[in-house]
Amino acid sequence: MDIQNDFLPGGALPAPQGDRIAPFVAQLISRFEHVIATKDWHPPGHSSFALFGSHCIQGSWGAEHPPWLDQRKIERTILKGTDPHQDSFSGFGGGELARVLKEWVVKRVMICGLVTDICVKETALEARRLGFETGVVRDACAPLQEEKEAIAEMEAAGVNIYTTEEIVT
Numbered sequence: 001m002d003i004q005n006d007f008l009p010g011g012a013l014p015a016p017q018g019d020r021i022a023p024f025v026a027q028l029i030s031r032f033e034h035v036i037a038t039k040d041w042h043p044p045g046h047s048s049f050a051l052f053g054s055h056c057i058q059g060s061w062g063a064e065h066p067p068w069l070d071q072r073k074i075e076r077t078i079l080k081g082t083d084p085h086q087d088s089f090s091g092f093g094g095g096e097l098a099r100v101l102k103e104w105v106v107k108r109v110m111i112c113g114l115v116t117d118i119c120v121k122e123t124a125l126e127a128r129r130l131g132f133e134t135g136v137v138r139d140a141c142a143p144l145q146e147e148k149e150a151i152a153e154m155e156a157a158g159v160n161i162y163t164t165e166e167i168v169t
């Protein structure tokens with residue numbers, strides 16, 4: 001989720017280690033039946049910019065996926081944060097993601113991407129609340145600041161934390 005230039009080194013709101021997830025994400029994408037991407041997709045002047053600074057503006061370079069992300073297996077892209085006055089950390093905001101997963105009869109979701117301590121965490125917690133068996137692949141995620149508390153909070157909510165190796169072997 002949210003694997004976008006602005007959340008990577010060189011972008012407006014970067015996860016310092018964001019580029020390190022590239023090989024892990026590539027391995028995961030090749031292993032799953034369905035791959036859904038999310039994009040933070042803000043109109044100019046979005047309310048979240050007061051806190052985070054301007055980032056992921058619709059149609060800008062910063063909102064695009066980086067060249068290393070193989071987009072061929074992405075079946076659906078969920079746009080989030082499109083309401084000028086409301087932010088959505090979770091990929092489930094707006095309801096489209098839950099609808100798609102229901103339509104595909106998906107029971108288990110595995111989450112990777114950016115950033116561990118905000119959007120990955122909120123998406124994983126919401127997936128649990130909605131009743132999905134939920135995993136987060138830790139080395140295929142990178143935090144904006146710190147991941148330790150986020151990992152603990154997710155584990156406490158019943159999210160399974162994995163490494164890529166555990167998933168692909």
Ligand SMILES: [Zn+2]
Pocket residue numbers: 040041042048055056081
């Ligand atoms: Zn945002």
